[in-house]
Amino acid sequence: MHTTSELLIQVLWGLGGVLTFLFLFIVVNKAMRELKERRAATLRKELEPRILEYVNGKGERLGPQLGHLGGFERSVAEEILLDNARFLKGTARSRITAACEELGLVQDRIAQLRHPRWWKRAEAAEKLASMKSPKAAPELIVLMHDEVPDVRMRAARALGQLDTRTSIKPLVEAMQDPNRWSALRIADILAGMGTDAADELVENFNTLPIKARVAAVDCLGRAKSLRAPGLLLRLLTDPDRNIRARAAHSLGLIGDPNFTPDLLKSLSDAEWPVRAMAAKALGKLARPEAVEPLARVLKDKEWWVRINAAEGLRSMGDKGLSALVGALSSEDRYARHAAVATLEGAGVVDQYVGMLASADEKEREQALSFIRKIVASERTDSLMQSAARHAQEKVREQLSRVLKPGEVKP
């Protein structure tokens, strides 16, 4: 037992030492950090006005305005430049890039891309993205082969920010390798690079694996490339239902009314996601010839298709709304419910309820006829509330009469 006690005493000393170390570490770490932050804040106050003057157009170069900078001063200057880079565009933004190159910050960060620690490489790529210097592109392309996924992704995003033609190709190539890259994130980067990137995607579409194709189709819709529609229209008959659905969606985003006939065909696709996306896209194109087919799919057996068709009709103006009013008398219960919900959202129900107070008898009759259709559709929550709370007594009275108990089915 004596030996055990001695052992426990040693453990206690050990724990006491660890606790003291932890305590000192916490305190010293906090004190050092606060000192550093204070020093940086003081320096920032001094450097920021001069840097902002340069960014706003004063002088050809920033270096002479700042004078000689030590290591810490350079890091504060870099922080100021990159903070402002987030919010600025145009000439001011280009002057920040020029200043980063002139102060050697771009070169420093390019050198840091080869640092043995992964987070240092990631940090360098992150900062180069904000500096937007095309000089960094070749090194960033090399970094896309880094063994650490986080570093690779930051290199890809930096290339996306540089927005140069040379950045596009390696990004499209990355989409071809689903084991190393998330196609969704690369597609997101490419979509932000505009039509050049979309054109490259169109050219390489057939080389992409299936999941990357779905992401690429989305990207094409967002980029609104003039070269994309031919491919997207062909993809409406692709064997993969996800690709067909996303192609329909992207055609809606591009918004050319000439896509209407092809999208109308997709409304009869065997797979419901394709029908749902075609309905959504047709709503965006808003062509009158789509009104009747959309009104027909209000009876679709799939909930999302009905909702998208109703929303599509709602966005088609008077003709679409008339079709929804027509659907109130449909034999199909789901079509009636979708129509009521959408007409409420569009404010049409409110409009007719308001007309009950009109001095014009014809208008009142029209409103009553509409409201009877809603009552017959068995979705009357909104009308009930208006009957109880509408500002005008006349409206409340008339609604209460129409909604009298026997007439409203549970």
Add this chain to the structure above:
Amino acid sequence: MTPLAFDWHALLLKSVITFNEFVIYYFLTLNTVYLLLFVVSLFEVVRFVRRTFFSDYQQILKSEMTWPISILVPAHNEEQGIVDTIRSLLQLNYGEFEVVVVNDGSTDATLERLIKAFDLRKTDRIYRRTLPTARVLGIYASLEVPNLTVVDKEKGGKSDALNTGINISRYPLFCSVDADSVIEENALLRVVKPFMEHPEEMVAVGGIVRIINGCEVRDGRVTRISLPRRALPVFQVVEYLRAFLSGRIGWSVLRSLLIISGAFGLYKKSEVMAVGGYDSTTDTEDLELVVKLHETLKKQKTRYRIVFVPDPVCWTEVPEKFKTLLMQRNRWHRGLLQSFSRHWRMLFNPRYGVIGTLALPYFLVFEMLGPFIEVLGYLSVIAAYFLGILNQEFFLLFLLVAVFYGVFLSIAAVLLEEISFRRYPGWEDLARLIWYSIWENLGFRQLLALFKVKAFFDFIRRRRRWGEMGHKGFREPAPASPPAGPRPPR
């Protein structure tokens, strides 16, 4: 011939000595596990801080590919703060999201306050009733705020309210949020990031829950962070830091996270629907859901991830009275026991990977049996004293080692906070955190063990009480409300 007398005294001595030796080994094993979890968490926190850049969130905010989120807020008798909570949720920094408030049979003016504040009106919105729930009495939409929906339903409990919200929500991800909590402005951007990184595998992400007692809250936002003045909530601050920063991070790295706090978690709707949504027959629906997800997905041999990220913050109020704390912990522990009794087949089952072979055995041995062993340990020391077999020197040294080790774990959690998120910026707060990290081990932790023992007996007797939080309230006082009915316990 005299009959052989049974030596009860010797048996008692032997039992007490054996049990005390067992306690020592148990203590060593438990603390080794804690130490390993802390080391794993330390590496993960450092890695997390290093790989997190501001621009990540900027990109998520701007990208059209960012998944939209439905925020579900179950509310039962929350008239006091519901409007503030919803206003602050509507101001969250995120691209596309909707807020679905589910008024779960409130007997106070929760619904009326919402109708008035957001100009709500009843609509005939249609939805798919995939999960069975109590009857929905009405769906309200706002003309002013298009991304707000309020559902009025018959009382069915928190799980039932969340299931109703899931049915009505529109988006592929849903975030469960307590009506009395405050979500930080960028929390959604942070919590969705793992879904953007691993869209196919990610199933659920939990954020950190921090304690709002003592903080200043204006317009539904935390404007000044500081520690509570009273001791009981500060003990809980230390406890939460330890549980989240060195517990959940560690389990998350080991891919065995079993708990995502009900106050703030983000889930893939399709996966939750596939397991039947929240279960209303347990006391901790959040734990039950996560365990159910693990069980189902492991059975299906699906590649999936359920992770914890330490920077999306949800602020919540903790009990300031012992009685309320007892009720809260009683419910938590009962919930653990209920979930455990339902999923015991996963225990020691290699089919469930690390969860079956490590996480669940840990919960069985240390979380469920631990409080018993601790309490019995104290009792056996008393017995040993009266039997005259207590080695006082050894006992005192062992007690000191136990306390020092507990202090080490608490201060280590403070260290993790200091090197990463630093939410308590002042020197005074830091000093108090360290001070309470020491005192927490001299009473508070033992009290929690007693609470858990009581919860075990309540579980055996199948007692189910939700208990009231008895909110002190962290918001400015709300205007007088219309007369409200009694507030039944949940």
